[in-house]
Structure formats: structure tokens, C-alpha cells
Amino acid sequence: MPGTTPSNITAKTQFVHAGNETYAYRRFGSGPARPLLFLQHFTGTLDNWDPAVTDPLATERQVILFDSAGVGRSTGQVPTGVAGMASHALDFLDGLGLESCDVLGFSLGGMVAQQMALDRPSVFRRMILVGTAPRGGEDIMHLEKPSLARHLSDPTLKGYAVLQKIFFAPTSTSQIAGGAFIQRLAQRNEDLDTASGPDVVAAQMAAFRQWEQSTATRFGDLNDIRQPTLVVNGTHDEMIPVSNSYRLSENLPNAVLLVYPDAGHGSLFQFHDSFTRQAAAFLASDSPFAPY
Amino acid sequence: MPGTTPSNITAKTQFVHAGNETYAYRRFGSGPARPLLFLQHFTGTLDNWDPAVTDPLATERQVILFDSAGVGRSTGQVPTGVAGMASHALDFLDGLGLESCDVLGFSLGGMVAQQMALDRPSVFRRMILVGTAPRGGEDIMHLEKPSLARHLSDPTLKGYAVLQKIFFAPTSTSQIAGGAFIQRLAQRNEDLDTASGPDVVAAQMAAFRQWEQSTATRFGDLNDIRQPTLVVNGTHDEMIPVSNSYRLSENLPNAVLLVYPDAGHGSLFQFHDSFTRQAAAFLASDSPFAPY
Numbered sequence: 001m002p003g004t005t006p007s008n009i010t011a012k013t014q015f016v017h018a019g020n021e022t023y024a025y026r027r028f029g030s031g032p033a034r035p036l037l038f039l040q041h042f043t044g045t046l047d048n049w050d051p052a053v054t055d056p057l058a059t060e061r062q063v064i065l066f067d068s069a070g071v072g073r074s075t076g077q078v079p080t081g082v083a084g085m086a087s088h089a090l091d092f093l094d095g096l097g098l099e100s101c102d103v104l105g106f107s108l109g110g111m112v113a114q115q116m117a118l119d120r121p122s123v124f125r126r127m128i129l130v131g132t133a134p135r136g137g138e139d140i141m142h143l144e145k146p147s148l149a150r151h152l153s154d155p156t157l158k159g160y161a162v163l164q165k166i167f168f169a170p171t172s173t174s175q176i177a178g179g180a181f182i183q184r185l186a187q188r189n190e191d192l193d194t195a196s197g198p199d200v201v202a203a204q205m206a207a208f209r210q211w212e213q214s215t216a217t218r219f220g221d222l223n224d225i226r227q228p229t230l231v232v233n234g235t236h237d238e239m240i241p242v243s244n245s246y247r248l249s250e251n252l253p254n255a256v257l258l259v260y261p262d263a264g265h266g267s268l269f270q271f272h273d274s275f276t277r278q279a280a281a282f283l284a285s286d287s288p289f290a291p292y
Numbered sequence: 293m294p295g296t297t298p299s300n301i302t303a304k305t306q307f308v309h310a311g312n313e314t315y316a317y318r319r320f321g322s323g324p325a326r327p328l329l330f331l332q333h334f335t336g337t338l339d340n341w342d343p344a345v346t347d348p349l350a351t352e353r354q355v356i357l358f359d360s361a362g363v364g365r366s367t368g369q370v371p372t373g374v375a376g377m378a379s380h381a382l383d384f385l386d387g388l389g390l391e392s393c394d395v396l397g398f399s400l401g402g403m404v405a406q407q408m409a410l411d412r413p414s415v416f417r418r419m420i421l422v423g424t425a426p427r428g429g430e431d432i433m434h435l436e437k438p439s440l441a442r443h444l445s446d447p448t449l450k451g452y453a454v455l456q457k458i459f460f461a462p463t464s465t466s467q468i469a470g471g472a473f474i475q476r477l478a479q480r481n482e483d484l485d486t487a488s489g490p491d492v493v494a495a496q497m498a499a500f501r502q503w504e505q506s507t508a509t510r511f512g513d514l515n516d517i518r519q520p521t522l523v524v525n526g527t528h529d530e531m532i533p534v535s536n537s538y539r540l541s542e543n544l545p546n547a548v549l550l551v552y553p554d555a556g557h558g559s560l561f562q563f564h565d566s567f568t569r570q571a572a573a574f575l576a577s578d579s580p581f582a583p584y
Contacts, residue, residue, distance in 0.1 A: 173581075235541055235542050235549075242538075242542075246534075246538060249527055249551055249553065250527050250534075252553070253553065253554070254553055254554070255553050256550070256551065256552060256553065257527075257549065257550070257551035258548070258549070258550055259541055259548065259549035260548060260583055261541065261544070261545065261546055261547050261548065261581075261582055261583075262545070262546070262581075271583040273583075274583035274584055275583075277584075289465075289553075289554075289563075290553055291552055291553075291563040291565075291566035291567075292566055292569075
């Protein structure tokens with residue numbers, strides 16, 4: 001029966017007031033494992049989470065998707081820095097009464113996850129950082145690069161179609177996977193989120209530019225993130241190059257690195273079977289060490 | 293009962309004549325999966341294979357450990373190039389009548405595996421390359437580096453004890469894992485191999501120096517290795533730095549990269565539970581794509 005399997009295709013959007021805002025979120029799935037918070041990419045809303053990633057992970061735990069302030073149907077202004085976004089996410093978890101969870105941060109969401117772990121170390125047990133960069137990373141979301149700009153300025157690409165181009169590698173195999181990805185996103189057709197506008201773009205781009213600026217000791221902050229961490233990327237990521245994932249795994253004290261071939265920024269969507277299997281195995285571990 | 297579980301602690305050394313040489317090998321385990329050929333590191337013999345790595349993999353397949361020409365109890369001269377070593381390994385497989393197998397190449401053995409895949413593409417179905425480098429890689433086995441030389445010239449370190457220092461990171465956790473590793477190696481006490489002498493060292497070091505020289509198109513050869521491949525390393529490898537594993541996964545068209553934290557060259561021995569679980573999952577896949 002439709003709707004009986006917990007899925008981001010059908011999960012009802014909920015709202016919680018916390019701090020000074022009302023946050024839109026979806027919470028579905030069940031199981032004995034700790035809830036898994038999903039932190040979203042540049043301009044992404046609740047509707048941008050691939051059910052092929054959320055749903056298999058929802059079979060052993062609750063998954064929680066969340067719109068930060070000013071995104072989708074959440075109130076407020078989009079912060080112009082990652083620290084402000086981390087503060088909103090912590091307020092949101094406080095609003096749910098969740099003291100500790102696991103986290104999957106993708107792209108911008110991976111930066112927010114790192115900042116949250118620094119600001120409140122107890123909030124996360126295990127962390128998954130996909131297609132993201134450390135503070136002081138390189139070539140972060142430069143949409144003016146020819147390899148990205150040609151797709152973003154292509155008038156024939158509308159809506160999700162642009163994601164197929166910029167989240168996936170130019171090979172036929174990756175583009176086919178990208179086509180399947182946008183078809184999966186399009187399966188949700190009710191209770192849709194509000195798409196991000198130019199104000200979201202401007203504020204989040206400002207946050208990327210700030211995140212590229214290193215703190216005093218480049219990558220030194222990462223040593224304070226002690227959680228077992230799984231760092232994931234595609235080897236052909238044009239949006240946040242894989243070198244940033246190398247720097248994360250070299251400087252985080254307790255991180256396993258997993259890199260997929262023939263894949264770009266959206267490696268988790270392209271290889272959703274492998275990714276959810278690896279993520280579930282990583283999250284199932286209670287070891288203080290990341291290897292699983 | 294001792295000896296009933298297939299193990300490199302107890303497996304009998306066998307000999308096969310093939311080409312112009314007689315090769316020493318051990319073959320044990322059983323199961324429906326394709327046999328797995330192990331290709332050994334610098335100066336390593338059959339006795340240097342950690343039973344914590346070989347034995348779990350022998351529960352679903354035969355594992356085959358092998359001494360190349362001039363190593364251990366195999367006859368002949370150690371070649372001064374990787375190509376010669378690949379030729380011996382192919383002769384050895386021909387001698388066993390094995391047309392195709394899976395391979396786990398560690399360090400020098402990973403270079404030999406790459407060369408074999410180029411010379412006879414049909415020989416391998418899936419490949420695992422651990423702590424190794426592509427042809428034209430960087431900083432390959434420079435034992436004169438202070439970080440390595442201080443252990444190799446330490447008169448208090450004898451036999452396997454030097455491996456604890458150079459295969460493992462300097463952290464207490466990694467050194468404890470290194471101590472456990474050499475205790476596992478020491479469990480075998482009969483039918484031991486002949487330890488490598490200065491002639492083996494000299495010839496294999498010459499092979500490393502040649503391997504550092506790029507072919508005309510740096511890393512271009514890798515595009516011809518189409519096998520699904522798993523590339524593994526420790527992020528603190530001083531012998532063959534992890535950057536070489538990055539270059540492998542970036543240039544092999546079909547390779548997943550897995551990097552372990554808090555580990556050096558011997559990451560597979562330090563995290564043997566995780567490594568054998570990941571390797572078994574990778575080898576269990578029949579997909580034409582590496583992700584598992």
C-alpha cells in the first residue's frame with residue numbers, strides 16, 4: 001500500500017518552533033539505532049533528499065530531514081556564515097528534545113556538521129561527511145568555473161535537470177545515474193517545499209566564501225572533532241573537489257575515507273546501494289574507532 | 293584441533309615447477325569464490341602474511357601465497373624491475389593451471405599486480421591494491437628518509453620488531469596494533485621460509501627506483517586496467533605515502549578508495565577485522581563496477 005513504507009516520497013512535513021524560528025522538517029522510519037540527522041546542500045530543501053538514500057537508512061532508525069532558517073518553509077533569514085547555520089541546527093535539535101544523534105552532512109551540510117561538532121561535541125555520536133570540505137579548503141563551490149557555469153547558464157536545463165549535469169560526472173554511466181536520481185526526486189508530488197530563491201543563493205555563497213578562509217592553524221580545528229567519521233566523495237567532484245575530502249581524512253583524527261569512481265558531487269546518489277550499505281555498516285558500529 | 297582450521301600459521305609450504313623456476317607457495321582454504329592470489333611486500337616471504345588477514349578470507353575461497361623468484365625458498369634471481377616479477381607471477385599461475393583469479397597486492401606486490409593486469413588483462417577478475425603506488429608515483433620506499441632510517445638503523449630492533457615501527461603509525465594505538473601483528477606472525481614456528489638477504493633488498497630497491505620513473509603519459513597506463521579495484525591505505529604511510537593511493541583511484545577508471553586513520557603502511561594488519569570484512573564484501577560482488 002502506498003504510504004506504508006517510510007519514505008521521503010510520502011513523509012509528511014512537520015514544523016517545530018525553537019529558538020526564534022519555526023523549522024520545517026520530516027521525521028520517518030524506525031528502529032533501535034540512533035536517529036540520523038540529514039544536513040542539506042546549497043539551495044537544497046527537504047525535497048532534494050533522494051529517497052534511495054533516506055529510505056534504506058530509515059529501516060533501522062528514524063531519519064530527520066531539516067530546512068535551516070530561511071530555506072524551504074522554515075522562517076527567518078539564511079545566515080551568511082556556517083556558524084549561524086550550525087546554531088540554527090542546534091536550536092532545531094533542542095526543539096525536538098534530541099540531545100544526541102548521528103549525522104549525515106552533504107556538501108554545505110557537511111560544513112554545518114563540522115561546526116556543530118566543534119560547538120557542541122556531545123551532539124553527535126558518529127558523523128558521515130559527503131562531498132564536503134574542511135574550513136580553509138580549496139575550490140569550494142566556484143559556480144563561475146566553466147565546467148559548472150556552462151550548465152548553470154544553459155537555458156534548456158530547468159529545475160532538477162541542472163542537478164543531473166552538475167552533481168554527476170560527464171560519463172554516460174554517471175549521467176544515466178543522474179537521470180535516475182532526478183526521476184526519484186520527482187516522485188514526490190504533494191506537500192512540496194518552497195524552492196530556494198536568489199536570497200538563499202546569495203547568503204549561502206557568502207558562507208562558502210567565508211568557509212574558504214582558514215583559521216589561524218589551517219585544518220587545526222579538525223583535531224578537535226573526535227567522533228568516528230566517514231568521509232565520502234566522488235573522484236570527479238567539480239563542485240567541492242575530492243582533495244578537500246583528502247584533507248578531511250588526513251586531519252580528522254578518527255575518519256575513514258571512501259571515494260567512488262566515475263562519480264561527481266552526487267556520489268551518494270549515484271551509488272546509493274553501496275553508499276547506504278556502507279553508511280549503515282558504519283553507523284551500526286559502537287567502536288570508538290571509525291573503521292567498520 | 294590444531295591444524296584443522298586453514299591458516300597461514302600451519303599451512304604446509306608446497307612447490308611447483310613452472311617456466312624456468314621452482315616456486316614456493318601455500319594454498320589453503322576453500323569455498324565457492326574465486327581463488328585469491330596474495331602478492332607480497334619488499335623482502336617479505338610467505339611467513340610475512342598476517343594470519344588475521346589471510347585466514348578470514350580463506351573461509352570463502354582458496355588463498356594462494358607465493359614467493360617470487362629468488363625470495364624465500366623459490367629458485368632463481370630476484371628481478372630488478374616490476375615487469376620481471378610480473379612475469380614470474382604469471383608463470384607461477386600457469387604452473388598451477390589457474391587462468392583467472394582475484395588478487396591482493398600489498399606494497400611491491402600491488403605494483404606487480406598492476407603490471408600483471410596490463411600484461412595479461414584476463415588474469416584478474418577483481419583487484420585489491422594496498423599500500424602501493426602507480427608507476428610514476430612519488431616518494432616510493434625511500435628508506436633513507438629520517439622517519440624510516442632511524443628505525444632501520446636501530447640496533448635494538450631485531451627481526452619482526454622493525455616492522456612494528458615502520459608499518460605502523462607512531463601513535464600508541466597504532467604501535468599496540470603493531471605489537472599484536474608481530475605476535476601473530478611469530479605464531480608460525482615450523483616449515484619456515486628463508487629470510488631475505490641483501491641480494492633481495494638490492495634487486496627490489498632497484499625495482500622501486502625504476503617504478504618511480506613515469507612512462508610517457510604519467511598514470512596513462514592505469515586507464516587500461518579495467519578490473520573493479522579496491523585501493524586501500526593508511527593515512528600516515530611513510531613508506532609509500534597515501535598520495536599514491538589518491539593517484540591510483542583518480543586514474544584507475546573503476547576503483548574505490550578506502551583510507552584508514554591512525555595507520556601507516558600496514559593498515560590492513562592494524563584494522564584486520566575491518567579490512568577483511570571490506571575485502572570480502574568487495575570480492576563477493578559480481579558487478580562490473582567497483583562500488584560494493
